[in-house]
Amino acid sequence: MSESFSIISKNAKISSNVKIGRFCIIEDNVELADGVIVEDYSMVMNGSKIGPNTKIGTYTKIGKNVVIGSNCSFTSFCEIRDNCTLGNSVIMGSRGTLSAHTVVEDDVIMKYAFVVTDTPDLKKNNEKTSGILKKGSRFGASVVIMPSVTIGQNSEIGACSQVRHDVPDNQVWFGIPAKFYRNT
16 A cells, blocks of 8 residues: 555555555545555545445545445546445546436446536425436446436447436437437
């Protein structure tokens, strides 16, 4: 474990074979499982739990109380905001953002510049709701998922799409706004 120039809380629980890069911040009550890699200039905030063999890329921020499963990979400049839950084998390309409370199930692939939004709902006293990405869903680069949208199991969203409505299981959608193209 390389700790040079990093700030690591004494209250963090760090398992064996964890590698922490330079200039990282690991806050209180963080749990890093066996084989986790936290690359340079990354932050893991209070109460977050990172599963075994997960890689946190350079300049990535993991918010408070985030739970990430095993064998996940996050490239540089990702942001996973507070209270997100991610399953196993999730892959996220550079500059991806998951708004607070986003749920990502197992085996989801998100390409570069992917965003799940949580804009306040003015009809619900500014309540924010985020999206759900079901197991095996896949997303091209520069996809935007609007608030409260659920993407079905094994569905695919084409690059540069904006998804405004729920997508059923096993379908391909793309466009602005995204529309049904075909079944998978």
